[in-house]
Amino acid sequence: MTETKRTTIVLFSGEYDKAMAAYIIANGAVAYDHEVTIFHTFWGLNALRKEEPVSVKKGFLEKMFGKMMPRGADKMGTSKMNFAGLGHKMIKHVVDKHNAMTLPQLIDLAKEQDIKMVACTMTMDLLGLQQEELIDDIEYAGVAAYLADAEEGNVNLFI
Amino acid sequence: MTETKRTTIVLFSGEYDKAMAAYIIANGAVAYDHEVTIFHTFWGLNALRKEEPVSVKKGFLEKMFGKMMPRGADKMGTSKMNFAGLGHKMIKHVVDKHNAMTLPQLIDLAKEQDIKMVACTMTMDLLGLQQEELIDDIEYAGVAAYLADAEEGNVNLFI
Amino acid sequence: MTETKRTTIVLFSGEYDKAMAAYIIANGAVAYDHEVTIFHTFWGLNALRKEEPVSVKKGFLEKMFGKMMPRGADKMGTSKMNFAGLGHKMIKHVVDKHNAMTLPQLIDLAKEQDIKMVACTMTMDLLGLQQEELIDDIEYAGVAAYLADAEEGNVNLFI
Numbered sequence: 001m002t003e004t005k006r007t008t009i010v011l012f013s014g015e016y017d018k019a020m021a022a023y024i025i026a027n028g029a030v031a032y033d034h035e036v037t038i039f040h041t042f043w044g045l046n047a048l049r050k051e052e053p054v055s056v057k058k059g060f061l062e063k064m065f066g067k068m069m070p071r072g073a074d075k076m077g078t079s080k081m082n083f084a085g086l087g088h089k090m091i092k093h094v095v096d097k098h099n100a101m102t103l104p105q106l107i108d109l110a111k112e113q114d115i116k117m118v119a120c121t122m123t124m125d126l127l128g129l130q131q132e133e134l135i136d137d138i139e140y141a142g143v144a145a146y147l148a149d150a151e152e153g154n155v156n157l158f159i
Numbered sequence: 160m161t162e163t164k165r166t167t168i169v170l171f172s173g174e175y176d177k178a179m180a181a182y183i184i185a186n187g188a189v190a191y192d193h194e195v196t197i198f199h200t201f202w203g204l205n206a207l208r209k210e211e212p213v214s215v216k217k218g219f220l221e222k223m224f225g226k227m228m229p230r231g232a233d234k235m236g237t238s239k240m241n242f243a244g245l246g247h248k249m250i251k252h253v254v255d256k257h258n259a260m261t262l263p264q265l266i267d268l269a270k271e272q273d274i275k276m277v278a279c280t281m282t283m284d285l286l287g288l289q290q291e292e293l294i295d296d297i298e299y300a301g302v303a304a305y306l307a308d309a310e311e312g313n314v315n316l317f318i
Numbered sequence: 319m320t321e322t323k324r325t326t327i328v329l330f331s332g333e334y335d336k337a338m339a340a341y342i343i344a345n346g347a348v349a350y351d352h353e354v355t356i357f358h359t360f361w362g363l364n365a366l367r368k369e370e371p372v373s374v375k376k377g378f379l380e381k382m383f384g385k386m387m388p389r390g391a392d393k394m395g396t397s398k399m400n401f402a403g404l405g406h407k408m409i410k411h412v413v414d415k416h417n418a419m420t421l422p423q424l425i426d427l428a429k430e431q432d433i434k435m436v437a438c439t440m441t442m443d444l445l446g447l448q449q450e451e452l453i454d455d456i457e458y459a460g461v462a463a464y465l466a467d468a469e470e471g472n473v474n475l476f477i
Contacts, residue, residue, distance in 0.1 A: 005469050007465075007469075010180075010184075010316070012177065012180055012318075013238075014239060017360055017361075018330065021328075021330055021359060021360060021476075024440075024461055025328075025461060025464075025465070028461040028462060028464075028465055029465055031462070032462070032465050032466075032469065034465075034469070041180060042176055042180060042239075043176075043238075043239050059256075061249060061252060061253060061256075062253075064249070065249070065253075068240055069240075079331075079361070080332060080360075080361050081386055081387075090379060090382070090383070091444070093379060094379060094380075094383075094444045094445070094446070095444065097377075097379075098443050098444055100440065100443075100444060122183075122259065125257050125259075126250070126253045126254065126257055126259060127253070128253070143183055143184060143187040144187060144190070144191070146184075146187075147166075147184070147187055147188055147191050147193075147314070148191075150313070150314045151164050151166075151191065151193070151313045151314055152313075153313075153314070154468070154469045154470075154471075155465065155468045155469055155471070155474050156314050156315065156316065156474065157316070157328070157474065157475070157476040158180075158316040158317060158318050158476060159330075159476050169339075169343075169475070171335075171336065171339055171477075172397075173398060200339060201335055201339060201398075202335075202397070202398050218415075220408060220411060220412060220415075221412075223408070224408070224412075281342075281418065284416050284418075285409070285412045285413065285416055285418060286412070287412070302342055302343060302346040303346060303349070303350070305343075305346075306325075306343070306346055306347055306350050306352075306473070307350075309472070309473045310323050310325075310350065310352070310472045310473055311472075312472075312473070315473050315474065315475065316475070317339075317475040317476060317477050
């Protein structure tokens with residue numbers, strides 16, 4: 001009898017390249033028959049935002065966060081050589097050129113592969129993000145749920 | 160018989176939001192009966208600095224590092240949207256508003272919960288930080304001690 | 319019979335201080351009889367570049383990446399207080415002063431200690447880096463090989 005292996009990733013970072021790394025490892029781990037959880041917290045939540053603005057009632061500060069943060073995976077900058085979005089364009093260009101997958105494609109694949117995509121409710125609250133603003137078919141949980149998965153994890157990463 | 164679970168976190172980063180994430184996970188893991196170690200190295204040491212300046216003898220470069228680095232958790236900037244400290248103010252504001260815990264409160268809680276807070280002696284030496292400049296009741300150790308904890312760890316993260 | 323322990327590190331970041339932390343932990347883990355793998359991906363690949371330019375045929379974008387990214391460990395900037403390379407100089411200065419090891423020395427030690435240094439072929443392709451441009455005696459592999467090592471790992475870190 002073989003035990004199911006498990007991979008958990010905390011996606012804290014809001015950069016395109018870091019989120020790409022997270023989703024590449026996550027999708028790869030599914031191919032290795034791992035159960036995979038990506039726990040999106042802080043700026044990593046932006047990868048789950050819908051592209052179009054969603055009308056929800058918010059306080060001033062929450063509105064400001066909402067405007068300043070990238071709306072969805074495709075809008076995220078890179079951690080290196082960003083140059084006002086140039087790094088992002090370069091990365092997307094080379095991804096296309098080499099027939100690799102873009103971040104939105106990697107996220108779609110993760111959904112198809114039943115990766116458990118979780119939004120951290122505590123940081124959603126802090127940043128003023130509401131469920132209506134995030135993509136469908138994800139789960140909502142706190143750090144306790146993350147730890148329950150991670151303590152059984154073979155590969156646990158913070159990205 | 161159940162074995163004690165263990166969580167270890169290397170806190171390398173010196174940003175308010177990343178340190179918050181580290182201490183939220185650490186305090187959460189204690190609630191799950193984990194033994195928890197936070198190993199502060201490089202810029203993560205700044206979370207352990209006393210707020211008031213401490214008079215210690217230092218070389219020029221060590222003085223410069225000392226002046227340039229934030230003195231304590233409350234002075235740390237954010238990894239995103241820092242805007243000369245604005246991000247930090249916004250985060251603190253929303254933390255207050257949502258009755259969440261600030262970083263200094265999370266650190267106090269960690270102490271109360273007997274989380275093993277370790278300062279990396281090798282990087283203290285590099286950055287010219289002396290024990291008198293760091294908060295009380297922490298431990299001092301090197302990478303070997305970290306590895307001894309981590310190799311038994313269920314959840315090991317680098318933040 | 320004791321089982322061999324294993325440490326795996328994904329080195330994603332291209333900063334001098336983060337790479338130092340990765341290599342210090344890696345070399346320390348060898349001293350603890352761990353089998354150690356460092357999987358270099360994205361900007362972490364720059365730690366493996368040869369210092370001298372290597373003449374290889376490339377497209378325009380790949381040439382641009384090649385010019386903009388640091389050529390080798392010794393050229394990498396720091397994640398904090400970089401100030402156009404000043405942070406790097408300060409770190410190197412204090413490393414010398416305290417008889418600690420520089421990043422290139424840590425990388426040499428890693429090789430001597432038979433740490434498995436892997437370059438991620440997928441991101442090499444994206445960034446247009448070719449095997450001729452990287453240092454000798456390293457391995458080339460993809461995310462699957464990383465996961466095969468990591469799922470047996472006691473300490474798995476993403477840096």
